[in-house]
Structure formats: structure tokens, C-alpha cells
Amino acid sequence: MNLFRALLTVSGFTLLSRVTGLARETLIARAFGASQYTDAFYVAFRIPNLLRRISAEGAFSQAFVPILAEFKNQQGHDATKALVDATSTVLAWALVLLSLIGIAGASFVVFVVASGLRADGQAYTLAVSMTRIMFPYIVFISLTSLASAVLNTYKSFSLPAFAPVLLNVAFIAAAVFVAPHMKTPVYALAWAVIAGGVLQFFVQLPGLKKIDMMPRIGLNPMRALAHRGVKRVLSKMVPAMFAVSASQISLIINTNIASHIGPGAVSWINYADRLMEFPTALLGVALGTILLPSLSKAHVDADPHEYSSLLDWGLRVTFLLAAPSAAALFFFAEPLTATLFHYGRFDGHAVVMVSRALSAYGVGLIGLILIKILAPGFYAKQDIKTPVKIAVGVLIVTQLSNYVFVPIFAHAGLTLSIGLGSCVNASLLFIMLRRRGIYMPSSGWAHFFVQLLGACLVLAGAMHWFSISFDWVGLHAEPVRRIVLLGACLVLFAALYFGMLWAMGFKYAYFRRRVK
Template structure:
């Protein structure tokens, strides 16, 4: 099907498929621990006012994590950092790192102070529906003040990640989120009884995790000679280029995340538990977006930036084509599975303790909404680097504005019809619109030219999806069965569903001629 399309470029090149496997494997480990974390939170704290308060308090600093660690900072910094590394030598590159880190640290310190001092205002803006419940509002403010320093730590973690990824040390930043989940798990399991109210332990886990993730990356930065020093200068043009790029990039890359914050505002006016139902559905949806979308975006950007710097637009287009094919190959079955076995997934992972069957069904509605737009959510992370590697900020920003307006219009349309599930659906459909417009402009400007064989590719994937759908439909049984089953019965049945579905899907692809080596792609060091 694709033999010869993605030939290697040199023996010194890095195998991007291997890098993707490494990042995805560590992301899988992180997501597994995240599920353990969320199962514990659901079991210990349930889905109510306290968890709603924590999720709102964590959503603001967590948004910064997504924007910086998985979005805007990488898109703004990595192309310029790669340009310095390739053209200006070690000393000037190190100077750029020092100036950018020092300036960013100062800005982040002020942002953190604002988060602490203005916590009541921020909660009022992000969850105005909480104001009618004074106890819930005050708890959210208290939690936000504890979690605010996470913004400082995790943004500096993003600086380290951008540097290490450019040096092809992908595994180090990919492992850092594991530490966050370990802090959550340890706090929830062993320390919750020592806090009053117990939900405070989760906020302190966020604080500690940010510090630990930053310290973890320091030895690796030192090893490659890029450990930042405190140097302040307002005359570094490279630093100002990064800062100028970051503002628009925050908006252009992270429309879905901004929409999630706006969705919290809408959800705060709905029945108690709505914020938590959206959160648990979002956690499952993040599994494929992290393993594929974030991982692919992470490894593509440095190579795309180098190809742009060397003006090799043929390979630039081929690299985008490679990313798109992998996305459709892996994201479409993930979206189908999330929609079809939403109840089995939610019941198995979360229906324990205070998390009831009603919570499962309500979270199911949100997860089905997210699954409709999963392909769009992942494609945005593949297509946006096609612009950012060329240091084109304006195009994604304009597209982002259109997407944000469309998403909020859909929110207004859907929320009265299907409540919180409508908020999830609007996020997914908005992401599909975003990715479609990004793709249109990549094609229109000649940045991306599809390689041969796309029609046959889609036909074969469609047949494999049909087989997967039939296997899941006949294998999952009734929803009532999952709501009434317990423990190992659920785990074994779900494991059989997942393993069976994977085997069916890839067996059909194999019969149709797909081979792993056809997707071997090399990117420059």
C-alpha cells in the first residue's frame, strides 16, 4: 500500500516511528496511572460538590499545562530554538535559553501571584454558578490558591521539554506526567484522612507534582549543556521572537482547551455533578489524544522545523502525510470504540464507592459526544505544527477565532437539548471544523501535497472499522449487564473486548496489505 513512500533519509537519522512508540508507551503508562488516580478519586470522593470544586480549581492551572507543555510554548519556542541550534552554535543557543527562561520565570511568578490573590475573582469568572453555594465557592477558592503555583512549575517544565525534544530526548518529558499521577495516587491513598476537608489533599498533590516534575528534568538538561542560568536582558531578539509568537500560539493551538474552560462556565449552571461527568469523560477521551495526538505533535515539530530551515518542502509535505495517515489509521478506531463501549469503560474504571450507575450513564452521554469529534481533536495537533514549524502564527489564530465562535454557538444550541453532553459534542465538532480549515489552507498554499494511495487507504481502513464495529457490537452485551456486574467480571469482559477489537481491526488491515514497516519514517537529528 505505502511501500517506498516513506523511505529513510540517512543512517544518522532518527526513526520517528520508534520515537512515537517510545513517547506513546510512556504516555500509556501515564494514562494508566491517571486512570488509577481517577478511580481512586471517584471511589473516595465521588461526584459531587467537593469534586466539582477541585476540578474547577485544577482546571485553570491544568489549562496552562496543556497550553504550554502540549501547545503554545512548544510551537513558539521549538522552531526558533532549532534555528539557533542549527545556525548559530552552542553559545548563542544557550544564551537564548537563559534569556527566555529568566523572562518567562518572572512573568510566571507574577501570574502565580495573581492566581493566589485574585482566586475569588477567577472562580467567579470560571464557575459563576458556584456563587449560589457559598461553601462550595469558598472551597474552590481555597483549592485554587493551593494549585496556582503549579502554573509556575509546569511552565518551566515546558521549557525543559522543548529543549530536550529538540535534542531528541523525547522520553524524559514524556515520563514527567507519570510523576504527577504518582503524587495524586499517594495523596489520595495515604494522606487524605489528615486533611480537613479531605479534598485538600488533591490540591497539595498538584503543588508537589509541579515541583517534582521540574527537578526531574534538571540532570538531563545539564548533561546536554542546556541547564538554564539566570540572565536577564531586554535586548535579545530571539527571546522577543519567542514571546511574540507565544501570545497568538496560545489561542491558535489551544482552542479546544479554551472551549473546555468556557464549558465549565456553562456546566456550573447545570445540575450538580455535571462538571464531574464532563471531567471523567474528558479523562477517557484524553487517552487517545495523548497517546497519538500529543505524541505525534511532539515528535513532528522538531523535524518539521529542521526541514523548513533547510528549505526541503518535499520532505516537509511527506512528513505531514505520514502523520496524517497514522492519525486516521489509529484515531478512527479509537473514536469508534469510545462511542460504542462508553458504558463498559466508565463502569469498569469508575463505578465504585460513591460513583453510581447514574454517574456512569451521565458520563457516557458526554463521552459519546467527545468521541464524535475525537479525530478532529487529534488532527489539530498534527496540522497546526505544519504552520508553526514555518513560524506562521497568523493563520492558525484566524482559524481559531472562527472555531471558538462556532463552538460557543453550538454550545448555546445543544445545551438546552442534551445538557452537559451538548457541551462535549460542541468541543468535538469545533475541533473537526478547526482541523478541516487548517487542512484546507495547508493544501491551498502548497505546504502539503498528498502522497498517492489515499483512496485505497481509506477504503481499507473503512473495512477494518466495519469489522471492529461488528466485533464490539456483538461482544459488549447490554448496558444493564455492565451496570450490575462487579470487579473482575467487568475487568475480564472489558479486556476481552479491547484485545479482541484490536486483533480484529489489525488482522483485517494485515489481510488488506498493511505492514508496520510501511510506516517507518526518519526525521533529521
């Protein structure tokens, strides 16, 4: 398998997902602006989304994929299929129970996540109602995560990467066709979440059937729980939940703080999140997705050189593409925000507020992406405890930094603390990988960094000039011109960056890497 080609496949579908996601956010911004209605929706959506990241896409995949790869490579098809069936049974029943608890306790959960909404009784009531509607989403999206983990382990990356597009399609359809006909239009978005979760799961079933890994959910979860593979997954999943929970707890605390800053603050951060997640998904998530199965196989094969070489390749790709992305978020935040969101009820003030949060994310973007590459270096070896300890320590540092940054930068201080905390996290993960001899850098890193620095300095200068030379907010009346101008700038920036690297003798051939 060509790793770079696999990366392009996953990144291509991820790009489609993010483009439709931006279209989704643009439509929501145009229809609802940044108001108590969007605050209520984003608070309600964040709750099942956080649980999804903690229990399913986060801790579950980190614990499940290495063990699934071990079964696949050492124990054969039948044993692997039995593990998938038992795991899906336990996962489904546990999440149905969790959903019922969440629906019953929605009012308490919303209070914990965003107590500031209680100052606006209508927003608080809306958040509670939409939380109850959306909680079952965790069942469908967690089964989707299981299906994705199986397909990725079998080197089938296309369907899992495409599935998130369907959630965005559901949002767009709801915003355009359903919301205008509802008494409270924002409820259409809540129902779109459920529809999107169902679609994401069912679109992957043909891929599972093709490899004879269609999960069978049994009626006896206790029997499934006794499966030795499931026990191992759960034993790894519990500490992994602490690692993933640390970053999600930061998000919950930050959401609560933002809800006290003032109306619109939760939404400003959410819109900045959408833009920040564009490069983190295209690079970090995509690289992590293709690296984890290959790292797991290298560990099972007891090949430390291949293991280190895979990490080295992933880190170089990350720096190559994350550095210009970070420059874009920091120096080109206002043009990006204005072009994508400045329509309808999303006014110029909101553009400024979102841009500030986005620029703060740019400071720590490389750290946010590096975590997605470095953490699998531990997970593939079934070492969950090290990332847990680091994540808990970083959680404390991140929240302490809020006391410094929020009084100075308001809502942007929250995104700055997350970015800087991620840089600390990535640094500690790197140090531990080196100290244990898991990662041994190949030659040429110093020269590589000099080339990146030179190209990024030129790129940053160009971005700053184009950002201040045009009135991006003032182009509100000429949206087509603004979109064309942004597109031309991005093409120019890409040509400038990669052209500078080429002029300095950068060797792109290194990134064409194959694995078995």
C-alpha cells in the same frame, strides 16, 4: 532517528502516564464520587491548568521549538544555550508575577470560570481556597515545558514523556495516604498538584545537564528580555496564545455552562475528558511532539518534499489509530466508564452521564487528534497567524452550537460541540496547507481510506454487540471479572481491526520512517 520508534517511546511513556492518570481518577471517584467537592476541585484545578496550556505547553512550545531548532542547527551550542537561559529567566519571573496576581484574585477568577458554584457556598469557598493553593503550579509546570521543549529539540523524548507520571503518582499518594487524615480530605488533592509540578521539573534536570542545557534563571529579567531570540519567541508567542486561548476559552465557557446544569455535571465532563485525552495524548500529543522538531529542521534545511512527506506520514498514522479509538469512545463508552470509575460513591447514574459525554466526544475525536498534527505544519514555518484566525472562527462556531446541542443533550451537548468544532478546525487547517502547497498528499490515500472504512465497520459492530450483551453496570459486584472482560474485549478488538486491515492487503512497512 526512526520516527516510528520515537513514536513508540513517547506513546509508551504517555500510556504509562494515562494509566496512572486513570488510576488517579478511579481513586478520586471512589473516594469523592461526583459531588460538590469534586466540582470545586476540578474548577480550581482547571484554572492554573488552562493557563499552563495557554502560556506554557501551548503557545510557548509552538513559538519556542522552531526558533530553538533554528539556533541549534545554524548558530551553534553557545548561542542556543544563551537563548535557553534568557528564555527561562523571562518565563520564570513572568509566571511568579502571574501566580501572585492569581492568588490575590482567586475569588473573581472562580466566579468567572464557574459562577454556578455560588449557589453552593461551601463548594465556592473550597474552589477559591484550592485555587490559591494550586496557582503556583503554573510556575513549575511551565519550567517543565521549557525543559521538555529543549530535550525534544535534541531528540531526547523519554524524560519529557515520563514526567507527567509523577503528577499522577503525587495524586495517588495524596488520595491514599494523606486525604484520610485531613479534616477536609479534598485539600490533599490540591497540595498533590504542587508536589507533582515540582517533581516533573526536577526529573528532567539530569537530561538537560547531559546536553549542557541546564537553564540558568537570572535576576535581571529586563536584560533577558532584550535577547533577540527571546524577542522573536515573544513575537510568535502572543498570536499563538490567541490560537491556544480559543480552545481554552471554550473550555471555560463550557465549565460555566456545566456548573449551571446541576451538581455533578462538571465532574461528569471531567471524567469523560480523562478518557478522551487517553487517545489524544497517545496519538496527537505524541505525534506532535516528535514531528515539530523534525518539521522545523526540514524548514530550516529548505526541504519542502521532506516537510510534506513528514506531514503525510503523521496523517496516515493518525487515521490508522484514531479511527478505532473514535469507534471505542462512541460504541463502547459505557463498558469503559463502568470498568474504570464505577466504584465506591461513583454510582450507576454517574456511569450513564459520563458515558453520554464520552460518546459525544467520540464523534469528533479524529478532529481533536488531527489538529495536533496539522497545526505544527504552520508552527514549524513560524506561521502562527493562520491557526489563530481559524481557532477564533471555530470558537464562535463551537459556542453557537452549544445553543443547539445543550437543550437537547444537556452536558453531552458541550462535549459534542467541542468535538464537532475540532473537526471544523482540522478541515480548515488541512485546506490551508493544501492551498499553500505546504502539504502534497502522496499516492494511495483513496485505497487507504477504503481499507480503514472496512475494518472500522466490522470493529464498530463488534463493539456494539459486546456493549449490549453484558450488564457492565450490573457487574459492579464482580470488579475483577469486569476488568478481565474489558481487557479481553480490547485485545479482541485490536486483533480484529488489524487483522481486517491485513486481510485487505494493508502495508504496515510504510510507517517505518527515518529522519536525520
